[in-house]
Amino acid sequence: MVAEYLIEDLARIPVEVEYASEFRYRNPIISEDDVVIAISQSGETADTLAAIEMAKERGATIFGVCNVVGSSIPRATHAGSYTHAGPEIGVASTKAFTAQVTVLTLMALQIANKRGTITQSRFRALLNELETIPSKVEIALKSNDKVKEISALFKDSRNFLYLGRGYGFPVALEGALKLKEISYIHAEGYPAAEMKHGPIALIDEEMPVVVIATKNSSYEKVVSNIQEVKARKGKIIAIVTEGDVDVRKMADYTIEIPETDDILVPLVSVIPLQLLSYHIAVMRGCNVDQPRNLAKSVTVE
Amino acid sequence: MCGIVAYIGYRQAYPIVIKGLQRLEYRGYDSAGVALLNGELSVYKKAGKVADFTNYVSDKNLVGQVGMGHTRWATHGEPNDRNAHPHYSESKDLAIIHNGIIENYAAIKQELINSGHTFKSDTDTEVLIHLIEEIKHKTHVATEEAVRLALGEVIGAYAIVVLSKSEPNKMIAARKGSPIVVGIGKDEWFIASDATPIVEYTKNVAYLNDGEVATIDNGKLTVKTIDNETKIPFVQELELKLEAIEKGGYDHFMMKEIYEQPRSIWDSMRGRIDADKGRLRLGGISEFENKLINAKE
Numbered sequence: 001m002v003a004e005y006l007i008e009d010l011a012r013i014p015v016e017v018e019y020a021s022e023f024r025y026r027n028p029i030i031s032e033d034d035v036v037i038a039i040s041q042s043g044e045t046a047d048t049l050a051a052i053e054m055a056k057e058r059g060a061t062i063f064g065v066c067n068v069v070g071s072s073i074p075r076a077t078h079a080g081s082y083t084h085a086g087p088e089i090g091v092a093s094t095k096a097f098t099a100q101v102t103v104l105t106l107m108a109l110q111i112a113n114k115r116g117t118i119t120q121s122r123f124r125a126l127l128n129e130l131e132t133i134p135s136k137v138e139i140a141l142k143s144n145d146k147v148k149e150i151s152a153l154f155k156d157s158r159n160f161l162y163l164g165r166g167y168g169f170p171v172a173l174e175g176a177l178k179l180k181e182i183s184y185i186h187a188e189g190y191p192a193a194e195m196k197h198g199p200i201a202l203i204d205e206e207m208p209v210v211v212i213a214t215k216n217s218s219y220e221k222v223v224s225n226i227q228e229v230k231a232r233k234g235k236i237i238a239i240v241t242e243g244d245v246d247v248r249k250m251a252d253y254t255i256e257i258p259e260t261d262d263i264l265v266p267l268v269s270v271i272p273l274q275l276l277s278y279h280i281a282v283m284r285g286c287n288v289d290q291p292r293n294l295a296k297s298v299t300v301e
Numbered sequence: 302m303c304g305i306v307a308y309i310g311y312r313q314a315y316p317i318v319i320k321g322l323q324r325l326e327y328r329g330y331d332s333a334g335v336a337l338l339n340g341e342l343s344v345y346k347k348a349g350k351v352a353d354f355t356n357y358v359s360d361k362n363l364v365g366q367v368g369m370g371h372t373r374w375a376t377h378g379e380p381n382d383r384n385a386h387p388h389y390s391e392s393k394d395l396a397i398i399h400n401g402i403i404e405n406y407a408a409i410k411q412e413l414i415n416s417g418h419t420f421k422s423d424t425d426t427e428v429l430i431h432l433i434e435e436i437k438h439k440t441h442v443a444t445e446e447a448v449r450l451a452l453g454e455v456i457g458a459y460a461i462v463v464l465s466k467s468e469p470n471k472m473i474a475a476r477k478g479s480p481i482v483v484g485i486g487k488d489e490w491f492i493a494s495d496a497t498p499i500v501e502y503t504k505n506v507a508y509l510n511d512g513e514v515a516t517i518d519n520g521k522l523t524v525k526t527i528d529n530e531t532k533i534p535f536v537q538e539l540e541l542k543l544e545a546i547e548k549g550g551y552d553h554f555m556m557k558e559i560y561e562q563p564r565s566i567w568d569s570m571r572g573r574i575d576a577d578k579g580r581l582r583l584g585g586i587s588e589f590e591n592k593l594i595n596a597k598e
Contacts, residue, residue: 013593035593061592063585070331070379081585085565087329087374090555095562099569103583106573110581111593120579127576134563141560182555267566274559288553 001170002266003037003104009263010112020051032059037104040064041088041096043071052076065103067096081107090289092181094274097174098137098267105130105264129261133268136258140271143255147272150237150253151279154208160187161199161209161234162273165222168192168212171266175210175273182291183281192218192225205233210276211251212269215241216262226250237276239269303386303400304328305481306498307369307462309472309517310489314368317491321498322351322370327554328400328494329374332385336396337365342466344396346371346385367469369462369492371398377406378423387464388427390434391418394466395444397433399426400494401459401479404572409454429455433463445473445516445525452477452514452527458571462492468518475514475527483507483515483522485536490517495549496539507534 004015018028020038024047030036036055040048043066052062052073064073064080067088074080085099109126112118118126154160160179164172173189180187190199192211203209209229213222223246226236230250238251241259248254255272281288304325308314318335333354334346339362347357351372371386378384387396403409406425409432414420418431429451437447444465452459458478465471474481474492484491484499484506491499492515496506509515512527515534524532551557558565574581586593 033595035589061589063589063593068331069375070381075379079585079589081583082376084376084568084571086561086568087327088558089327090553090558092555094555095558095565098562098566102566102569106570106581106583107586107593110583110586111590113581114590114594123581124576124579127574127579127581130570130574131576134567137566138563141563271559271562278553278555278559282552288555 002101005167006105006108006263010108010118011115012117021047024051024054030055030058030060034060035063036060037063037065038073038077039100040073041067041093043068043073049073049076065100067099091291092178098270101266126261129264133264136260136268137271140257140268143272144275146255147275148279151276151283155280155283157185157208159207160185161207162187162189163192163195163209163225164212165192165218166216167262167265171212171269174270178274178277182277182288183284183286192222195225196228200228203229203232203234207234208237209234210237213238213240213247214265214269215259223247239272303374304372304494305398305400305460305462307472307492309367311366312489314365315363318368318370319355321493322372324497325494326351326372329372331375331380332373334385334387335368335370336387336464337363338367338464338469339365342396342464344387344389346382348381348385367464367472369398369464376402377425384422384424386426388422388424388430390430392434395430395434395463397426397430397461397463399429399459399461402457403429403455404457405455444468445514448473448475449514449525449527460494470519472517476509477511481509483509488520500539504539505536506539507536
């Protein structure tokens with residue numbers, strides 16, 4: 001989904017994000033002009049492989065983004081890029097996710113540059129910014145102690161809501177997924193503005209709401225969404241840009257991350273969410289590396 | 302990311318190397334291999350986990366007091382027996398294990414092919430050991446000097462160990478970007494990607510710095526930089542507990558992996574972007590670039 005936002009935003013090519021398992025059964029409209037990007041850490045995901053075969057039969061070009069070199073998906077695709085994240089043993093994906101986002105960002109930028117849909121100066125600025133991401137992630141990791149304190153306060157919560165807009169929305173989904181996977185707390189990621197059409201009904205003084213509220217074009221809008229939650233006494237845990245003042249006044253807890261370009265925010269803002277789910281799961285006594293019912297490489301359909 | 306471990310001393314090397322590989326298996330588990338010096342320089346390797354490898358070598362000659370082993374996480378060339386480490390040089394006098402990526406391997410490989418080298422694998426690593434031998438033959442220097450000169454020509458990241466059949470009392474290691482620890486025992490030496498294979502034999506270790514080449518020759522350790530400056534290795538005492546080791550000191554793999562992200566994100570960009578020159582090249586898509594550029598609007 002981050003890739004959809006990136007490729008549409010930068011390269012101006014329409015993108016649809018699909019679950020491989022749904023895609024292969026719903027007779028999708030695919031032709032020779034289409035490119036299918038198959039994303040899988042293990043490169044062995046059975047549903048993804050089947051979806052690739054189907055899209056291939058219909059003449060599409062298949063591009064793989066996988067971590068395990070020489071696995072089945074890279075062999076089944078026309079072309080691809082490895083994520084080079086190194087072996088990931090924890091079942092809940094962390095570094096493989098950020099590596100996928102990194103490679104998809106490079107891909108979107110390369111296509112955008114070739115298509116001329118972004119200016120040279122923006123292209124170069126983004127390349128420069130990309131090179132600073134590892135050190136910004138390093139800084140984001142310094143929030144660990146603070147995240148741990150917050151985790152202790154919410155470890156017994158039964159539900160979590162994660163909100164974000166724009167590039168913050170896929171991050172909200174990833175944050176909610178991480179929490180569900182390893183702590184077994186029910187969590188939902190939602191577009192911040194859509195909250196009022198449903199999940200807002202769930203909010204009470206017991207409900208922790210994690211908001212991606214970094215400085216960007218939709219910052220003011222997110223601020224109003226925070227107020228909507230506050231009005232219903234929900235507890236706000238906000239991921240904010242270093243030096244933020246406005247959200248800090250409203251939120252119950254804030255976690256700072258370094259400022260970066262809007263399109264690269266997912267890579268940095270997901271870090272405190274990974275730490276949050278980790279600490280909550282450990283405090284609840286869960287087996288973080290091997291959560292119940294989950295396997296690393298899903299080779300069944 | 303791969304795991305490397307090596308031993309030179311008075312004990313049998315194979316059991317130490319295999320135990321070390323099992324400890325390092327978290328660093329990669331798609332193939333494994335071992336080289337042993339026992340008059341010959343024998344190389345055994347196999348795709349699969351370390352356990353598959355130990356089954357495979359159960360009927361082989363595993364004698365030798367010098368040896369090295371590798372557990373692989375493929376970067377160049379899919380995981381199969383051929384691409385597993387160690388790799389021989391052209392004459393099979395030298396063998397290498399390598400953790401990292403040689404970014405300019407393609408250009409070097411072409412030059413070596415032009416001067417008559419033949420390659421058996423698809424790896425960047427095999428190119429490096431052929432280059433070392435080529436330099437050794439051309440300039441008539443000792444192996445460690447050839448290693449140093451060769452590393453001056455490559456771009457990328459590496460932790461390597463090199464053994465030579467003609468110099469059986471010698472073990473050479475070097476690093477840039479990928480870690481190397483040298484364990485210093487009494488009349489025995491260990492080399493590994495991290496301290497986990499070493500901790501039960503000795504607490505005295507020296508961590509190599511980027512751009513350093515360590516040579517253990519007839520019981521003596523010397524360290525030089527790639528620029529030929531002699532260094533005095535800083536020996537420190539390990540404070541590692543055995544139970545913490547596979548997870549590199551973290552309680553869970555997940556936490557270790559979260560903390561690896563500054564590095565892993567960099568690894569997924571490395572060799573692909575050059576911001577100074579405003580260049581970006583994702584190798585895999587170049588060939589299908591037009592398809593992507595013209596994808597239906």
